[in-house]
Amino acid sequence: MAVDGTAGRVTRRRLRTRANLLEAAFTVFAGKGFGHVSIEEVCEAAGYTRGAFYSNFTGLDELFFALYTERAELIAEQVSGAFALDGPDLDVTAAVDRVTDVLLLDHDWLLVKTDFLVHAARDPEVARGLLEHRARLRRTIADRLARSHDHTALPAVLGGAEGAAHAVVAAYDGVTVQLLLDRDVARARAWLKQLLTALLTG
Template sequence: MTAETPRTPGLPKAQVRPAPDRTSTPTPSKVDRPTRRRGRTRARLIEAAFAVFAERGFGRASIEEICEAAGYTRGAFYSNFSSLDELFFALYEHRAQLIADQVGGVLGRVSGQDTVEVLVNRVIEALTLDRDWIMVRTEFLLHAARSATIAATMTAHRTVVQETLARTLQDVVDLTDLPPALRSGASLARAVMAVHDGVVVEMLLGTGTEELKSWLRTLLLALLD
């Protein structure tokens, strides 16, 4: 009940199952590709989970609540995931990928000779300050703190972003005089991420986005200039 969003099926195609032993591949393009409908359902559940986790928190979110928000019943959930943790994990990977792409997009190709200020502005532009995402990310961080496996996943994603940042910040290394320990793109990237992580705490306590961007700029310039 109270479902008003999807309710519109999709169009399957193939599945991941035990593979009915197709010795003679009928159509060369349907080996184990997951069904279309399935993909949509998964995606919708993940999106709904994002909203619910952001609003209620992981601890207080129930499977049913998420399904309701997505316009499905628990049957759909259990058909796609085996636990709430698994969904949470999938959600994190999905969004983290988006973030990485975004950062990569904005900082993509280094534009040769820029001033530090210009570089800082691009970096700030690239870093996310979306409150919902920050909240979900923070919950995930807490999970990582309790599971080496999850921590590894999160670290891996951070590394991707960090490396992108490092390439951009490589230029800064020569533009300004930095303490020895910070004289590398990698360590500068690590520093920028730390500052970002720190500033973001204030966002959770109510500071507005613009104010925070300004504060972030101040800090980064103080550090890098």
């Protein structure tokens, strides 16, 4: 059995191996891409055999999903946190600075993230989940932006805070692509900051 809500015993060892498998999988996925990775490779990297794998997951898909959601949740919290540090009124410029500073722009993570994107783009079920995740993130950002002390600062073309939040995500996605190719993190941060200021204080 792989995933059972009914935990017979608490099993301490199991959690360790599961975590080890996930961490090893991240490295392997980042290196070769989800599509080109075999179960054996993951096990070898983690120092286990397939027995351990099949005892914890039903297949690569399940592991991949678990891996992604785990890390994505973490990052979403980071972004929310960067926006949340303000008082009741939001200073857009300061928020932009904080976000671009704190945002995790790790090449390996971007690789896995994009792998997951194409995976989701082919599976409506997975796409649904990912869309909801993105919608929640946008909602958070929109809420913060709505508290801006100068509402007219947001360009009207975008259509309010909702549109602005959408634009923020789009900018992030756009920067991601370039960063995936040139691997220049510093430039990406600067560029993201430019884009965001152009979009939010236009």
